[in-house]
Amino acid sequence: MRPLAKKYAEFLHFTLTDVNEYPEMLKLLGLKEGFKTGLSLQNPNNGDVFPYRGKKKITDKVVEQFLEDVIDGKVKALESKLKGGHDEL
Numbered sequence: 001m002r003p004l005a006k007k008y009a010e011f012l013h014f015t016l017t018d019v020n021e022y023p024e025m026l027k028l029l030g031l032k033e034g035f036k037t038g039l040s041l042q043n044p045n046n047g048d049v050f051p052y053r054g055k056k057k058i059t060d061k062v063v064e065q066f067l068e069d070v071i072d073g074k075v076k077a078l079e080s081k082l083k084g085g086h087d088e089l
Helices: 002-007 024-028 060-071
Strands: 040-042 049-051
Touching: 002 060, 040 060
Parallel strands: none
Antiparallel strands: 040 049
């Protein structure tokens, strides 16, 4: 994923979350309980969350296509509990 992160570094910041350590993040990121691996994109400016719903194994090519689909408006954001900022701050 590093080459992909470098390619989009001017526009995006990549963060990995260990949902085994932070299981509450699954729901916030639009992922179902029991996920071993998942992919979700969040816009920190407005809280929009875009979970990957595809069936393909997550690879750098799949992630890049997902990013392009979000950018092109092909993937719609879920309603997010994080709208309006983080309540823990």
